[in-house]
Amino acid sequence: MTIERAAEPFLLIRNLVKEFDGVRAVNDVSVAIDKGEIFALLGSSGCGKSTLLRMLAGFETPTQGQITLAGKDIVSVPPYQRPINMMFQSYALFPHLSVWDNIAFGLRRDGLPKDEIAARVEQMLNLVQLGAYGKRKPHQLSGGQQQRVALARSLAKRPQLLLLDEPLGALDKKLRERTQMELVGIIEEVGVTCVMVTHDQDEAMSMATRIAVMSEGRILQVGPPGEIYETPNCRFVADFIGSVNLFNGSVAVDEPDHVIIDTPEGRHYVTHGITGTMGMPVAVAVRPEKIALQTEAPSLEQRANASEHGYNCVQGAITAMAYFGNETLYHVRLDSGMEIKVSRTNAARHDDAALKRDQRVYAWWDGADVVVLTS
Amino acid sequence: MNFLKNLLTLRWLTGRRVVIAVPFLWLAFAFLVPFLIVLRISFTESDMGNPFGTLMTLADGVITLKVKISNYLFIAEDELYVLTYLSSIKFAAITTALCLIIGYPFAYFMARAKPTVRPVLLMLVMLPFWTSFLLRIYAWKGILANNGIVNNFLIGIGAISEPLHLMNTQFSLIIGMVYAYLPFMILPLYANLVKMDTRFLEAAADLGATPLQAFWRITVPLSKSGIIAGSMLVFIPAIGEYVIPELLGGPETLMIGRQLWDEFFTNNDWPLASSVTVVVILLILVPMAIFNKYKAEQEARS
Numbered sequence: 001m002t003i004e005r006a007a008e009p010f011l012l013i014r015n016l017v018k019e020f021d022g023v024r025a026v027n028d029v030s031v032a033i034d035k036g037e038i039f040a041l042l043g044s045s046g047c048g049k050s051t052l053l054r055m056l057a058g059f060e061t062p063t064q065g066q067i068t069l070a071g072k073d074i075v076s077v078p079p080y081q082r083p084i085n086m087m088f089q090s091y092a093l094f095p096h097l098s099v100w101d102n103i104a105f106g107l108r109r110d111g112l113p114k115d116e117i118a119a120r121v122e123q124m125l126n127l128v129q130l131g132a133y134g135k136r137k138p139h140q141l142s143g144g145q146q147q148r149v150a151l152a153r154s155l156a157k158r159p160q161l162l163l164l165d166e167p168l169g170a171l172d173k174k175l176r177e178r179t180q181m182e183l184v185g186i187i188e189e190v191g192v193t194c195v196m197v198t199h200d201q202d203e204a205m206s207m208a209t210r211i212a213v214m215s216e217g218r219i220l221q222v223g224p225p226g227e228i229y230e231t232p233n234c235r236f237v238a239d240f241i242g243s244v245n246l247f248n249g250s251v252a253v254d255e256p257d258h259v260i261i262d263t264p265e266g267r268h269y270v271t272h273g274i275t276g277t278m279g280m281p282v283a284v285a286v287r288p289e290k291i292a293l294q295t296e297a298p299s300l301e302q303r304a305n306a307s308e309h310g311y312n313c314v315q316g317a318i319t320a321m322a323y324f325g326n327e328t329l330y331h332v333r334l335d336s337g338m339e340i341k342v343s344r345t346n347a348a349r350h351d352d353a354a355l356k357r358d359q360r361v362y363a364w365w366d367g368a369d370v371v372v373l374t375s
Numbered sequence: 376m377n378f379l380k381n382l383l384t385l386r387w388l389t390g391r392r393v394v395i396a397v398p399f400l401w402l403a404f405a406f407l408v409p410f411l412i413v414l415r416i417s418f419t420e421s422d423m424g425n426p427f428g429t430l431m432t433l434a435d436g437v438i439t440l441k442v443k444i445s446n447y448l449f450i451a452e453d454e455l456y457v458l459t460y461l462s463s464i465k466f467a468a469i470t471t472a473l474c475l476i477i478g479y480p481f482a483y484f485m486a487r488a489k490p491t492v493r494p495v496l497l498m499l500v501m502l503p504f505w506t507s508f509l510l511r512i513y514a515w516k517g518i519l520a521n522n523g524i525v526n527n528f529l530i531g532i533g534a535i536s537e538p539l540h541l542m543n544t545q546f547s548l549i550i551g552m553v554y555a556y557l558p559f560m561i562l563p564l565y566a567n568l569v570k571m572d573t574r575f576l577e578a579a580a581d582l583g584a585t586p587l588q589a590f591w592r593i594t595v596p597l598s599k600s601g602i603i604a605g606s607m608l609v610f611i612p613a614i615g616e617y618v619i620p621e622l623l624g625g626p627e628t629l630m631i632g633r634q635l636w637d638e639f640f641t642n643n644d645w646p647l648a649s650s651v652t653v654v655v656i657l658l659i660l661v662p663m664a665i666f667n668k669y670k671a672e673q674e675a676r677s
Contacts, residue, residue, distance in 0.1 A: 059577055079580040092578040096596045105592075106582030157583065 008071060010035040010193055011056075011161060016065035018051050025051040027217035029065075033210075038187060038194045040208035042201060044240075048217040049197045053163055056195060057086045069161060080109070085159035089166040091150035093138040099125070099149050100134035106157045124152040127186060144175050151183065155190055162187065164196035168203055180206050201241050205229070213237045229287075234375045238285045245291075245340040246373070247284040254278055258310065259372060264336045269310030269367040276374050283373045288343040290369040293330060293355065298364050310367020316340070318359050330355065332363055410656070417649035418442045446650035455634075456651065460658065462629040466545075466620075467613035470552040474560035474609050475602065477553065482564035482601075483594070486571070497565070500558050512551055512622050519547050519623075543625030551623040552613055559612075560605040567601025568594075600673060607666050611659050631655055 009032035018026040026048040033039045041049040054060040056067065058079030067074050074082055085106070093102050103124050107117045125131050128148035138146055147170070154162060167183060168176045184207050187194050198204050204211050205225040212222045213236075221233045232238035235246065249263030254276065261268040261284050268284045276282065292298075303311050316334035330342045342363055355361065419430050420443055432439045450456045485496045503511060518524045519541040526538040541547055575597065579589035595602075617632030624630065631651065638648035 057577075057581055059580075079577070080583045080585055084581075086578075086581045088574055088578055088581075092572070092574040094575060094578070094593060096599075105579070105584070109583035109588060153582070 009033060010037075010070060011195070012066070012068045013052075013056075014066045014068075016052070016055065016067065017063045018048075018055060018060060019063045024217050026055070026062075029217075029219050031212060031219060031222060033193065033195065035193050036191060037209045038184065038196065038207055040204035040211045041195065041197045041214055042199070042204040042211050042240075043214035044199055047214040049199075049214050050165065052214075053086075053165055053195065053197045056161070057084060057163055058082050083157075083160040084163060085154040085157055085161075086163040086165060087150045087154040087167055090170045091138075091146050093146060093149055093153070095138055097137075098134065099130065099136050099138065099141070102138065102149060103153045103156050105153065110157065120156055124156050127155070127189070128152045143171055144179060147171060147179060148182075151186065155186075155192065158190075159192060162192045162194045164194060166198055166200075167196060169198075169200070176203070183207065205241075213240060215240075231371055232285065232373065235283060235285075235373050238371070238373060243288055243341055245286045245288065247286070247338070248281065249284065250279050250281050251276055252278075258367070261372060265314050265334055265338055266312075268312050268370070270370055270372050271310050271368045272372070274372050274374060280374070285371045285373050286340075286365055286369070288329065288341040289327075289345075291340070291342045291363050291365045293332070293342050293344060293361050293363050295355070295359060295361055297362055302364075311364065312367055312370075313362055313364035314340075315360065315362055318355055318357050318361060321355070321357065330361075332361060334363075413649045413652050416645050417446055417647075417653050418444065419646050421644050421646050443646070446647050447654075449647065450650055450654060455629075459629040459631050459634050460654070463614050463631040463655075464658070466548065466552065466628065466630060467610050467616075469549055470556055470613045471560075471606050471610045473549065473553045474557050475606060478557055478560035478564055478605065479602075481557075482561045482568055485561070485565050486568035493569070500561050500565075503558065508555065509618065512555065512619055515547065515551050515554070515623055516542060519550070543623070543628075545625075545628055548620055548624040548628045548630075551619045552616065555619060556609040556613060559608040563604040563608060564598065564601045567598045567604075571597055600670070603666055603669060607662060610662060614659060615655055 011033040013029060013031045013033075016026055016029045017024060029048075029052060031039075041052060043049045051060060055062050058074075058077065062075055065075075069083070074084075094105065097105065100121055103121045104117050107120055112120070121134070122131075125134055128151055130145060130148055130152070133141065133145065133149075138149065141149065147167070151167075164183075168179055171179055180203065196204075196208065205228075208225060210222060210224055211228050212219045213228060214220065215236055221228060221237045223231075228237065229241055232241065232244075238244045238246070247261070247263040247265055247268060249261045249268065251259060251274070252262040252267065253260035254274070256273045258272070259270050259274055261270060261282060263284065270284065274282070298311075298313060314334050316332040318330050319333045319339065320331040322329045325346070327343050327345050330344065331339055332342055333339050340363065415430055420441070430441065432441070481500075485493060485500075488496060516523070520526070521538040521540065521542065523542075525541060526535075529535045530538065571594065575593050576589050579593045580586070584592060615632050615635075616630060617636060620628055620630040620633050621636075624633070635648055635651055635655075638644050638651060642648075
C-alpha cells in the first residue's frame with residue numbers, strides 16, 4: 001500500500017518530552033504520520049513507546065512539545081474530548097457490562113439517538129464477526145473474542161486516530177498470526193489512521209506501513225518494515241530487528257559508489273557509499289540469510305556473479321546448528337575467532353549435501369546485501 | 376455393623392473434617408443452641424417464677440404439648456411493637472445511607488491515595504477502636520448536651536442565645552450511630568476500591584466519559600459488592616443496637632434493642648421478649664439472604 005504524502009501531516013508530534021521524577025521517558029521525539037497509515041512504535045519495555053501512546057490518548061501530559069491532529073493542537077484537550085480511541089492492552093473491557101453495552105458505551109456518552117446507537121453497535125458486531133455475542137459478558141468470551149470486542153469498542157465512535165496498545169500481546173502464538181491479518185483487514189476496511197505500540201517485531205513488521213524503532217525514549221529510525229530491516233541506520237536497530245552479524249572494522253577505501261572496510265576477518269567490499277572519513281571505526285552488518293554456506297570454495301561462476309556487486313568470503317568451522325523445520329541456523333566460528341550466524345532454508349526434504357558439525361565451510365555473500373553502520 | 380465399625384475406627388476423622396468441625400461445633404454451641412432455647416421460650420406461657428416456662432407436660436400418661444403463639448400475635452397486633460420494628464428499620468436504614476454517603480468518598484480517596492499514605496489513613500479509620508465503644512458513645516453526651524461543647528461554642532460566638540436541644544433526639548441518635556458504624560462501611564468499601572483496575576477509568580475517559588460519568592458508570596457499579604458488604608455490616612447490627620439508643624436516644628427514638636431490654640429485665644416477660652428476638656432475627660435474615668445470594672452469584676461468575 002502506498003501512502004500519499006500530504007503537505008500537512010495528519011498527526012504531527014514535535015519535540016515531545018515526558019519526564020517522570022526528572023527521568024526522561026520520552027526524549028525529544030518528533031514524527032509525522034499520514035492519514036491512513038498503520039504506524040508502529042517498536043521497542044523493548046521501558047523504551048518510552050507506551051508513554052508516547054498514553055500522551056496521544058491524553059492520559060499523560062507532555063512535559064514539553066506539541067501534538068497536532070488534523071491541524072489542531074490537542075495537548076491541552078482532555079482524553080474524553082479527543083477524537084482518538086484506544087484499544088487497551090488486555091482490553092480493559094468493562095466487566096459489568098455486556099458486549100453490546102461495552103461497544104455502546106462511547107456512543108451513549110456522545111448522546112447519539114437510541115436507534116443510531118443500536119445500528120452502529122450492530123454494524124460493529126458484524127464487522128468483528130460477533131453478531132450473536134451482544135448479550136454476553138466479557139468473561140464469557142475467549143481471549144480472541146475479547147480482543148475483537150475491544151477493537152469494535154474502540155472503532156464504534158469512528159475515531160480519527162486509533163491507538164493499539166500491544167494489540168495481540170494477550171493471545172497465544174497461533175491465534176496471534178491469524179488475528180494479525182484480521183486486524184489489519186478491519187483497520188484498512190474502516191480506513192482509520194492507526195498508531196500501535198508493540199515489543200514484538202514480527203507484529204510490527206507484518207502489520208505496520210511504517211515502523212519507528214525506539215530506545216531509551218528516542219526514535220532511532222523510522223521507515224517501512226523493509227527499509228528498517230534491510231538498511232538499519234545503526235547497530236541498535238540492526239541488532240534489535242531480526243538477527244545480524246556485525247564485523248567491526250575501519251574504512252580503508254571510501255568511494256562515492258562503494259567502500260572497502262578492513263576487519264580482522266578480512267576485507268569487505270560494500271556497494272554503497274557512506275558519509276564518513278577514512279579510518280573511522282564502522283561495522284559491516286550481514287543478515288544470516290544473506291550468507292551462503294558451502295563446503296567447497298565458491299566456483300568462479302559464483303564469484304563472477306557476485307563480483308559485479310562485490311564478492312566477500314570468509315572461512316570457518318560449524319560449531320553448532322539448530323534445526324527449525326523451515327530453516328536451519330548454523331553457528332560458524334571463523335578463523336579470526338569471531339562467531340557468525342548463517343541460516344539456510346530447507347527447500348528440499350532431503351539435503352544430500354547436509355552440513356555437519358565441525359565441518360569446514362566457506363561463507364560468502366554479495367556486497368550489495370550488506371550495510372555499513374557508522375553508529 | 377460395617378457403619379458402626381467405620382465409626383469406631385475413626386477413619387472419618389480426617390484433618391480437613393476436624394478443621395471444619397471445630398468452628399461448626401462452636402457455632403452450634405454458641406449460636407444455634409441458644410437460639411433454639413430462645414425459640415422454645417417464645418412459645419411458652421409467661422410465668423414470673425420460672426422464666427423458662429413449660430412447653431411439654433406429662434400428666435395421667437398424656438404428653439401435652441402446649442405451643443403458645445399468642446406472643447407472636449401480640450407482637451403483630453400491638454402497635455408499639457410494629458412501630459418499634461419499623462422505627463428500628465428506619466434508623467438502621469438512615470444510618471446505613473449516611474455511612475455510605477460519608478464513607479464512600481472517604482474510602483475512594485483512601486484507595487486513590489499514594490500507596491505509602493494508605494496504611495496511615497487506614498490506621499486513622501481504625502484508631503477509634505482503641506478506645507472503649509461505651510466511652511466513645513458517652514463522650515457524645517458531653518458534646519451534644521445543653522451545656523455541652525456544641526452549645527457552648529454556638530452561644531460563645533453569639534449564633535444562638537438559648538442552648539439547642541440536641542441530646543436524646545433523633546439527631547443525637549443518628550449522629551452516634553453513624554459515628555460508631557462508619558468504619559464498618561469504610562473498610563469493605565476501601566478493600567473493594569483499592570483493588571479496582573484504574574485502566575477501566577482510562578478506558579471510560581477514552582470513550583468520552585467525563586470523570587463524573589466514569590465514576591457513576593464504572594466505579595460505582597464495579598464497587599457494588601463493597602457497597603453491599605459495607606451496608607450489611609452497618610445495617611444488621613444497627614437494627615438491634617441497644618447501647619447507642621440507650622445513651623443518646625430519647626423517648627421518640629424507639630428501637631427494638633431497648634424494647635428487648637425492657638421486656639426481659641423490667642417486665643420480666645421472657646416469653647414475649649424471646650418472641651421479639653425471634654422476629655428481629657427474621658428481619659435480619661432477609662437482607663442476609665439477599666447478600667448471600669448476590670455473593671454466590673458473583674463467585675459463580677468468577
